[in-house]
Amino acid sequence: MAERTTTRTIDQTDTPVFEHGSELVAGVVEWYRAEARDLPWRRPDATPWAVMVSEFMLQQTPVVRVLPVYEAWLERWPTPAALAAEPVGEAVRAWGRLGYPRRAQRLHAAATAVEEEFDGVVPSTYEDLWSLPGVGEYTAGAIASFAYQKRHIVLDTNVRRVLSRAVSGVEYPAPATTPGDRRIATALLPEAAADAAEWAAASMELGAVVCTARAPRCDDCPVAELCTWVATGKPPYDGPPRRGQTYEGTDRQARGRLLAVLRDTHGSVPREELEAAWTRDVVQRERALASLVDDGLVMVLDGERYALAH
């Protein structure tokens, strides 16, 4: 019985995605064991809930800004149940200036779901995790991997950039995860779950501190000799222009200003106080305020006063 041919699917070939795959993984992991930053969510005493909190906070926000908020958060809400027991507005307030306050709202909703659907225990499977509000492909893999040592590809912007350069020889990855990213990550994934989990952390760390977007420190890279991008002379990015996010004068900025007023005040705020927070465009202010209410971040108490939702 030719088992080899019967188990092979039509798009598989004998050509590996990357000749130096195992060396790449080994080199990055070895470097990680020596150089990893000591981050609180990586310590042995970090609970799955702590890992989950860190992952929510780290979605689009740098480590240094997350650290103090993370510590205060876990001190106040050491379990999902503790957070679920409080109004969403308290989560939004404690979120402070991390940005994208819907993440606080979704973390609260996720805590509630953990409490109600998973007996208060942060689920350990990829599928259950992905079912939680605010948990997508990346975060599900990250929590499964870091909190439970499961074997999953973990594709964040760091890992995608590392793979883009090392494997594909391209300076920047696509704006979002592609099937090609998944194929490469899957091919590189170590067989043993514990090894896969360590590789996930290590490849993220390399992207975060060495293989950075702006000024990669290739001289300090443990796998520069294996890197396709380096080997081909670091060709500059040659794709479609990547849209930069504007911020000044946007609805997002207006929402931010309005929410900051509510965050910094306990209880409710009179409408005039919100109006004073954004005077440059009345139409925009009203649209922003309405969207905050619509999103469930803000509550209208009577037509005159506003508060963080609960």
Add this chain to the structure above:
DNA sequence: AAAGCGTGGAG
């Protein structure tokens, strides 16, 4: 599936 969603620091 492209666009919306905060904020602050680094180069």
Add this chain to the structure above:
DNA sequence: TCTCCAAGCTT
């Protein structure tokens, strides 16, 4: 100064 971008998710 100004541009880029940082452990994405949702609709």
